[in-house]
Amino acid sequence: MKVDRLVALAGGVGGAKLVDGLNRVLPPEALTVIVNTGDDFTHLGLYICPDLDTVCYTLAGIANPATGWGRAEESWHALETVVSLGGPGWFRLGDRDLGLHLERTRRLATGERLSQVTQSFCRALGIQACVLPMSDEAIPTQVDTDEGLLPFQEYFVLRQCQPRVKGFVFENHACARPAPGVLTALEAAHVVVICPSNPWVSIDPILAVPGVRAGLAGKPVVAVSPIIAGQAVKGPAAKMFAELGVQPSALAVAQHYQPWLRGFVLDRQDKAQTAEIRRLGLEVLVTDTLMTSLADRERLAREILDFVTTW
Numbered sequence: 001m002k003v004d005r006l007v008a009l010a011g012g013v014g015g016a017k018l019v020d021g022l023n024r025v026l027p028p029e030a031l032t033v034i035v036n037t038g039d040d041f042t043h044l045g046l047y048i049c050p051d052l053d054t055v056c057y058t059l060a061g062i063a064n065p066a067t068g069w070g071r072a073e074e075s076w077h078a079l080e081t082v083v084s085l086g087g088p089g090w091f092r093l094g095d096r097d098l099g100l101h102l103e104r105t106r107r108l109a110t111g112e113r114l115s116q117v118t119q120s121f122c123r124a125l126g127i128q129a130c131v132l133p134m135s136d137e138a139i140p141t142q143v144d145t146d147e148g149l150l151p152f153q154e155y156f157v158l159r160q161c162q163p164r165v166k167g168f169v170f171e172n173h174a175c176a177r178p179a180p181g182v183l184t185a186l187e188a189a190h191v192v193v194i195c196p197s198n199p200w201v202s203i204d205p206i207l208a209v210p211g212v213r214a215g216l217a218g219k220p221v222v223a224v225s226p227i228i229a230g231q232a233v234k235g236p237a238a239k240m241f242a243e244l245g246v247q248p249s250a251l252a253v254a255q256h257y258q259p260w261l262r263g264f265v266l267d268r269q270d271k272a273q274t275a276e277i278r279r280l281g282l283e284v285l286v287t288d289t290l291m292t293s294l295a296d297r298e299r300l301a302r303e304i305l306d307f308v309t310t311w
């Protein structure tokens with residue numbers, strides 16, 4: 001199979017790293033990234049799109065290397081002022097990052113759609129890949145917890161993922177439409193890669209957008225496990241699996257996505273699960289999936305392309 005049109009489904013930091021690797025090894029303009037916008041929210045009057053920004057900053061080479069989100073060489077004067085005046089400081093927006101939120105919020109208020117604003121920012125940042133929000137309409141994720149429904153960022157950042165999870169609500173998803181370009185990119189794709197993002201709150205919101213699941217049907221879809229040795233590489237994915245009554249593992253991730261998958265990529269540390277994942281009817285690639293360097297991102301991307309080319 002030739003791969004010169006690839007669609008990646010991605011959330012934040014882990015997804016962005018693989019997207020960066022794919023972008024480095026694919027021909028120019030071969031890559032479309034469909035990004036989760038369930039985490040988006042309005043904060044300090046500004047429209048914040050954490051996963052879109054993480055993907056774009058990473059592709060532009062200006063992401064904060066320590067956190068994975070936000071900008072490199074950041075300063076915090078504006079937020080310090082907000083806090084000194086009695087405003088909220090729990091969601092850390094740096095000065096450089098704030099500039100982007102100001103401009104996005106201004107453009108959205110003039111009637112531009114999120115996908116148009118994102119395309120324009122990508123051009124300005126020198127990004128060649130096509131980065132699409134999953135929808136131009138808000139589909140906010142609410143986390144159903146033992147303390148009731150919490151908006152995603154309140155659960156994730158303010159409450160540090162402490163409340164016990166019972167489920168997730170993707171508000172408004174049933175009547176939302178995919179952003180322009182999402183379904184046509186899926187239709188044209190030679191392969192779809194589900195990045196190593198959180199299945200529950202990064203990938204499931206994308207799959208919940210009407211038309212996306214149907215767009216995956218019959219496509220060669222490969223997922224990369226965000227769980228290594230029972231732990232999430234970053235974030236609460238393993239805690240979520242456990243609280244929902246599923247032992248966190250690469251196998252559990254494969255089972256989660258199984259109806260859409262042709263192949264699955266898991267870490268060497270989990271190679272004992274290979275036979276059971278094969279029994280789900282999936283092609284399996286066992287490799288090093290932890291991406292700590294740029295070279296790792298590129299190597300993993302190349303290995304995934306070599307893997308799917310054999311199908």
Ligand code: FO1
Pocket residue numbers: 011012013039049050051053054069070090091092093097153156157
């Ligand atoms: N994550 C945090 O844990 N704490 C923060 O203060 C924080 C601020 C922030 C600002 C801009 C941005 O684009 C992302 C930010 N994130 C922060 C990350 C974000 O909350 C999550 O990583 C994603 O929503 C989950 O993918």
